[in-house]
Amino acid sequence: MLERGWLREVQALLESGPNENAKPFDFIGYRELRAVLHGKISLEEARGAIQQATRRYAKRQLTWFRKERACTGSQGLVTMLACKLVFSRGSSRKAWKRVAAVERSV
Numbered sequence: 001m002l003e004r005g006w007l008r009e010v011q012a013l014l015e016s017g018p019n020e021n022a023k024p025f026d027f028i029g030y031r032e033l034r035a036v037l038h039g040k041i042s043l044e045e046a047r048g049a050i051q052q053a054t055r056r057y058a059k060r061q062l063t064w065f066r067k068e069r070a071c072t073g074s075q076g077l078v079t080m081l082a083c084k085l086v087f088s089r090g091s092s093r094k095a096w097k098r099v100a101a102v103e104r105s106v
Contacts, residue, residue: 002047007033028053 010033013024025031032046041049
């Protein structure tokens with residue numbers, strides 16, 4: 001997404017005048033990219049922070065789905081596939097074991 005203009009999107013959002021604490025800056029990546037535009041962190045630092053925040057979000061989803069027994073079948077499958085994609089991006093063997101454990105429990 002960064003290669004497709006996400007930073008320009010955040011810059012345009014900032015230029016359109018919303019408060020720096022507006023709702024869009026609560027979403028994963030927007031806060032980090034705002035910090036890049038303000039010169040507080042580098043783009044590579046932001047990339048790492050966005051990746052970490054995404055993994056944390058996926059882990060929270062896995063935890064929720066593991067506890068929510070009503071979400072099985074296609075709902076759970078779609079979420080599990082999304083989480084696998086997130087975890088597959090350079091993550092550890094331990095993370096894959098957690099995903100496998102969740103799949104067995106569903």
